Amino acid sequence: MRKALLGAAAAAVFALLAGVAAAGCGGEAGKCSAEGGNYHIALPERAAAAPVVMFLHGYGGSGSSVLRNRSLVEGLTRRGYAVIAPEGLRRDGSGPQSWGFGPFTGGRDEGAFFAAVLADAAARFGTSKSKTVLAGFSAGAFMVHYLACRDPAAFAAYAPVSGAFWRPQPERCAGPVRLLQVHGWSDEVVPLEGRVLGGGRFEQGDVFAALQVWRAANGCTSHAPDRAWSAEGLLRRRWDCGPRAGIELVLFDGGHTLPEGWAELMADWFEDLLAVR
Template structure:
């Protein structure tokens, strides 16, 4: 523990900026605050103000045409998580075709960079620079970022401790099977018209967003769930929630909120509650 603490103090002292952003230290790796370079891309990071042990990590992937910098400017998300003791890492996607909007390589749009290897290198780099955890990690994302979350969780569930996609699922044809087990928190707006719960057809029929509920069936099979029926279904304020507990490390939760294509303001808090509420201790 002493060696870990010393590594944390040394890395943080070398990299933290003097500015403090509402209880979160915004880390810098060069001329641009928060922009850190690795072999195949870049990421932004914000650290909790008080971190006496390696802070857990939420890596949040931006949506289509977005950026990691935009993720960090979403204060409800970034400050909500750092206030709970999490480091927030926001990687930069790749420009489609080299010059188009930034997005991620998933499903029908896989090209160029190995995204899983890129995310792994970001976790390793952040741990070395800032002392963040490489074990207590959540991969989350919005819209195109959420699509990416699903595909990585499907192919390599052990890459992160848990997965938390917001407003995104698989595309058609969706994977017939996924690896497991996996801890998955699926959040979606009831009134989402950009990525409807049932999916939609795009590009004159060339592409088709998948059905969230069909995707959840794939996840129940990956987790070896004995029943399609949820273990629990309940309401919580404006939220409708369903949960499947299917064994060690095999948990699925669906949260529907009364809204459209967005990250709901309360997401950071309930995601942290969910991640910290290990099924074994319920």
Template sequence: MATATVAGVLAVLAVLWSSPAAAGCGGEAGICEVAEGVYRIALPDNAAGAPVVVFLHGYGSGGLRVMGNTALVEGLTARGYAVIAPDGTTRGGGSRRSWVFGPFWQGRDEAAFLADVLDDAAARFATSRERTVLAGFSSGAFMVNYLACSHPEAFAAYAPVSGAFWRPQPEDCAGPVRLFHSHGWADGVVPLEGRILGGGRFEQGDVFAGLELWRRTNGCASHAPVVTMAEDGVLRRRWVCGAGAGIELVLHEDGHLVPDGWPEWMADWFESEPAVR
């Protein structure tokens, strides 16, 4: 391993090990094991009954990188949330981790794995099993959309960051959800309109086409949002479609990243109406 890479890993570990919010599960510091994989967790000051944000990493990354995002983790733990960062799986003996969804490779049952993670965290740390949000960035955000579509009751809400569906996107989803989609206006990795990859073999979907599917799934009375807001370079559109069936789109000025303000935006939204269906 290159010296610079080693230094980078040690720097991330130093952040994790020095944080009072980090929780260990024995063995390697911060690693919690369930049957089909591992996760890391950061806890708020009062973990008992704390709501949970499970945040899925992007392609080629891992839960350790998520935990190294201090703006994300500390922003959520300061609001009283536990943050769980699972690891995706590798493909064909490679080292790059991702998630099993949509048109991509077969593998781990991600819905079952994430259910085990929530159950394990609740048993170990007394975190909530009902007030839960599945969030993720890039490839993790694609996973969020696909799991929300196939298992809408698995989490109380879903919050993808810079990712929707791939084409062809699902024709139907299993049921309504609360969805908080945020995206960078200047995102060139996952553009709002999607893009073609792999010499035409894969095509990222259009975010707005995905939102149309969600409006239909949620039984929204109108394509037009009921609320539009603009402040400090952040644009919001909100659809209120009934209990457990809200949608909010947040567009920010940046590119392919998790904006520093995301924890506050998401927590405000999640807490704006009852989260338990």
């Protein structure tokens, strides 16, 4: 009885996503399993060969909470994207859900897990295996940076929001990479300059220092951006350093949050990349 009630509640949550096809794999609505863990998925009207945005939740979040963000999910599915939201592991086995990156390990090869999720979704729903973006917020954004650093070819592009590396940050990363860094100018949880946590045991890194690592990975010849502009309240910088080697920084007037219109911003950026591929 309890399982039936939980299933009905989950179904009601996904029914709230009007216009979004929240797909399931049996059991809890919208929840699928791949080697290494579980994920949730919302599909556009046409799932066949649909590009994929895999969005990683923040510390203490969940894949199901990502799909409850209507602005994010509907903004992407309207553009023809499938949205995949994997589940992080519980920190130390019983704590909040998060990801294994940098100074934090979760006992799972996150890159292998994400690859398994992409393959499972492609097999079940026909989503694209190549037009893929790994995005994430906060702890999810940290994970995006570390995977892109280790294996830039794992996804076609990367789109972290409100997160970079932890110190000591990687001295160098593999490349080239396509990366869209979005960050709130007044973020106090993950400040642009970083901060010290855990009584000095941990230190969030500086976003601008991370960008320097990415420019080196992309073989950029100058730290100066190729284009600098502002539009619609956003401060933007772009470095074009060769094929598949593009970096963009977008700063918005806000704190530790996913900014309004991020889905459309990210889709425009990714589609511009595909157009010049």
